[in-house]
Amino acid sequence: MVAVTSSSWADEPPADLVKARLIADTTAVAPGQPFKVGVLLKITPGWHLYWINPGDGGVPTTVELKLPEGFTASALQYPTPSRFEDPGGLVSFGYSDSVMLVATITPPTTLASDNIAISAEANWLVCEKVCVPGDVKLQLALPVGPPAPNAPEQFEAWQKRMPVRQTPQLAGIVQSQAMESSVDQGTLTLIVNWKQSAPEKIEWFPPASTAVFFGETEITSEGNRTTIKAGFQRLAGQKASVSGLESVLAYASPHGRMGVSVPVNLDPQAQTGQSSIQSQLGR
């Protein structure tokens, strides 16, 4: 039986700005055994599309998965993004060249049929000097049977680009926030303690949130410590939770660019008046 482990290339008009493909890391699906699927987007040089938090620009890249009965999917994993700057001081976050968004799929413990079909609808806005929206529906068919690895190098390479909680260079991160006189505006401070001297090319990517907007960020390093100060504003009338928001800290290491997933808590109850509460992260 020939396994169809990836969809064919689906091209987005007008000039194939983004080529999309849906692949699985397995050749077959076994009951109860999780596997990964990836939506791989190849982007024409010079163009970029956006991270889950697009920053000032664009629209986030999203993937909606359609799974058979009884299957569940994890949240979509986004690789560590890059920064793009536009005139006017606009800063956006996203990807150029290529990106693979990954989800872990868990099959149910019993499987009725011998073939399973997964579809993914990917949505993006790809920009250079102008922007072009994209929308493709991708399909994947996998047989039920003993799993074997498919495209392992590809999944391994992209797994390395996903933000992680702990890295060899990181000793710990301490978070605090201070409010300005206006109750809606404040500054989030992240103090990053490194095991050795602070690395190069440190960047911080604020989390996606409908309830908080992040403004300017200032990053300074001295010795083994990096201080990140990010201005933020609460958006009045927006009720979404502001604790456990996933930000990403990126830096250059001897093994390439590293991304650290740093959860931040902007819950007003997390700090009182003038003093700020510190919570230890990264342990």
Place this chain on the structure above:
Amino acid sequence: MLWKGVLALGATLLVGSLLVSSSVAGEKAAAAAKIGAPAPMFSLPDQNGKTVSLSDFAGKIVVLEWFNEDCPVVVRHYKNDAMNKLAGNYKDKDVVWLAINSTKQKTVESNKKAADAWKMDRPILSDPSGDVGHLYGATNTPGMYVINKDGVLAYMGAIDDNPSDNKKDGVKNYVAQALNELLAGQSVSEPQTKQYGCTVKYAK
């Protein structure tokens, strides 16, 4: 929406081992537009070359729509005449609706072409220097602002809650919601959301 918080670094730092990298790209002027504060005044030429000032509309509800006909997200909102119909609906309720184009290469002439091509029955104001865009902190097109009858900014943000155009139903139009609330004498329940769309193509 752009704004500048004042960040004081405090303690002295050793210059020798200090690495500073700021994510600020160039000069960001502090946006004057803030919810609950008087909306900043401006005067700009419309597509017929006539000067239009915000002060012309004192006592009326005014909608500002950051516009760029080259942006596909804007195009999406004009499909089936949706944006025009929305503006037209509220025109009957005495709401003034102004489109503003802060795209660096757009002109009064190109705005006239766009208004004619898209059958827009309202002013498109020309702001190629981007000064008014920066004044309002406009980051994206479409970027929306609603000013109440007292000249106070009552809404700023996205046009709706559907940035990726993938909501199957129940899309909430924040502008319509704000206008309905203001017209009913209520306060705006969701005064601020994050804009989405193409970045405003500023000159600087």
